[in-house]
Amino acid sequence: MKSDLPRLMEKRGLDAFVVAGGEEYSAIRDYVTNGAAITGGLILQKRDGEPLLVVNGMEIEEGRKSGLDTRTYAELGYMDILKDEKDLDKAHILFWGNCLKAIGVETGKIGIYGVGAINQYLEYYQMLTETYPQYQFVGEKGLTLFTEAMITKDAAEIERIKSVAERTNLVLDQTWQFIAGHALNADETVIKADGTALTIGDVKRFIRRALLEVELEDTHMIFAQGRDSAFPHSRGESDQALKAGQSIIFDLFPRELGGGYHHDVTRTWSIGYAPPALQALYDDVMTAFDISMEAFGVEKPTSLMQTAVLDFFEGKGHPTARSTPGSLDGYVHSLGHGIGLNVHERPSITHLRDDDRFLVGNCVTIEPGLYYPDKGIAARIEDLCIVSDSGELVSLTPFKKDLVIPIQKA
Template sequence: MKTDIDRLMQEENIDVLWVTGSMMNNPDMVYFTGIHNASTINLFKLRDKPPIIFHDNFERDEVAKSGLKTQSYIDKFPFDKYLKEARGNVLKAYSTWFKAFFIETCITSSRVAIFGKKDISYTYAIIKALKRELPQVEFIGYFKDSLLKQARMTKSQAEVEQIRQMGNVTTQIVAKVANLLSNQKVKDNKLVNKGGHPITVKEIKKLIRLWLVERGADNPEGTIFAIGHDAGVPHNAGDPNGFLELGKPIVFDIFPCEAGGGYFYDFTRTWCLGYATDEVQKLHAQVLKVHHKIISELRPNRPFRDFQKRASELFTKMGHVTIEKQFNVTEGYIHCIGHGLGLNVHENPFSGISAGERDILTPGIVFTIEPGLYYPSKNIGVRIEDTIYLNPQGKFEILADYPYDLVIPVKN
């Protein structure tokens, strides 16, 4: 949580956090500012001091909505002055311009951790130039488990309620999709529209996007609506021109967020239209059994990876090859049991092979449980996913309940 930031800065010997970029679709910035329509932002947070935002004057009203201390560039740092001094050398102008921010903020011999979304080439050029201007400043980057990701891993009650609300939106959309599918006509074993033409995955996704927008949500990472063979590959989004055929498994994985890059929700169900074959029914029952079993065995303060190993053990006993036994496996249980969730759809804690000592089920975290079995050679894939909150009392709670039915009856 935000209350952990100064402690983490002390532990990692970080003097300053520098977050750059937009106040939208930029998780580390949004964490401090909320979602607002301002794009040329530089936020500095010194240890044990409140953040300050430097901004363009024409974005002042949006920046003020953050409630943080602000400073317009033009008041003290008019860029034309630095460009003139640099004789038109834009990179030199930018580096001396940033140097002025650092001096104004008393950052001249510090360890500065850098965050935010910017073009990597632009960022590299700026940091390299700034290093020449301020040789006593050490810039710190993170490959994984960044300081802010550690802070963001545990959520405040307000953050949890935002995620819960996205869960409510998500399940509303899922219910609308299920109702839509069940009320379509069937021709040649495919769902068809009023004109008798087969309905495509693209048409379903178009409606999902519309319904999300109507509820103040967005799906910047897309939506998985994968049928048959496509369902057998975990992150196959589905063929846009694919038809909705009876009996074929559909992996419907929807992970929307608050519009502008806010908190995500993550949810998956597997459906068959009209009926399911015996083999699909068997695999679905096995996945559902592991899903429920893992959730029943969750315990606070345990490494998340322990439950990935446990899921693999359960699937192995059922006769499936797993990623724990064969890392490059392409059929069977081939992905991880879950991941953290927040301002990123995938964040700490992680449960896979790269999970570290910090990937613990700590009270305050929000995470997914999403076992699955995948057999593309048989045109089958099954995944069931819920988002779970571990509250301060040590109880695990699914944030948005929804039925696990495999078959969607088709009325017409």
């Protein structure tokens, strides 16, 4: 969690970090500025020091809401630099020196983090290295400073995650009721009161509105039917009519409005009835879900959970990402992932990585699935879970796991 940052910096030999980046939403910027609504600037922190937020004067009021020591570019001498240096990139690099001095770092190893234009920062890195022999600027891959800090959530984060979960469960229920409130025609098409087909686009519009009512925003939900459902990341065709007896994968991962903590849930639905092949697939996925929850143990490697699911699916004759790497049939993905300000964080729950363990404060998805594109059927079930203070895996997605949405005949 965030309070681990000084310890995690020490482990990496970092004397300071700089969070840079562009206008894109950046989970790291959100994390270190306590959600300040800024679109640029720099955040610098000396190990065992307090963070300094440096913003454009236009963003000073929003920057101050971070609660951090907040200064403008002008206050830290940027305008003086511009008097002599007309190249804005070079001026920006010179400004880093002012900022590093402002946090009392005259020498040492500086980690650069953030989300930005890769091409630009490759150039900036060269310029920084040439301009400042007294600093050693470094990047980091794999389990980075912030990736590692974010693996566990503190009490304030868990509270926000629980609130997002409650609101998402409400929207799941509203969506179920919305679909169930329609009717099937003789063609097994779901129709509206006016007799026209209910489309995936209609359902997505309903969901986006419902999310907005509870101050959440959609981030590319999946609502995919039939063959589409069998490609895990196919989002569904807006103009497609809902039909009875088709596998529908509904994967919703909304976040707090404007950027923030996520929920992540998947339900598999079939309207009216479930064909036997889909029901059998669904039963296997539900069993795998139960096996996952039973395989959990705090401090245990996360890979053991995935292995238990791989063993089960392979025993039932399904190809998997372990038995048949690259297959588009069967169980083709990992079992789950950490989640927070990013939709994908650590720990990973995969057989490809055996260095992640479950820890108190984890917030993870558990999402076994089976996919058969040629048969046009699929099933996935996903709950978001936290590892509680007492070391239990607790689902925050109580919404029912029924396959069939009952519906009336028109």
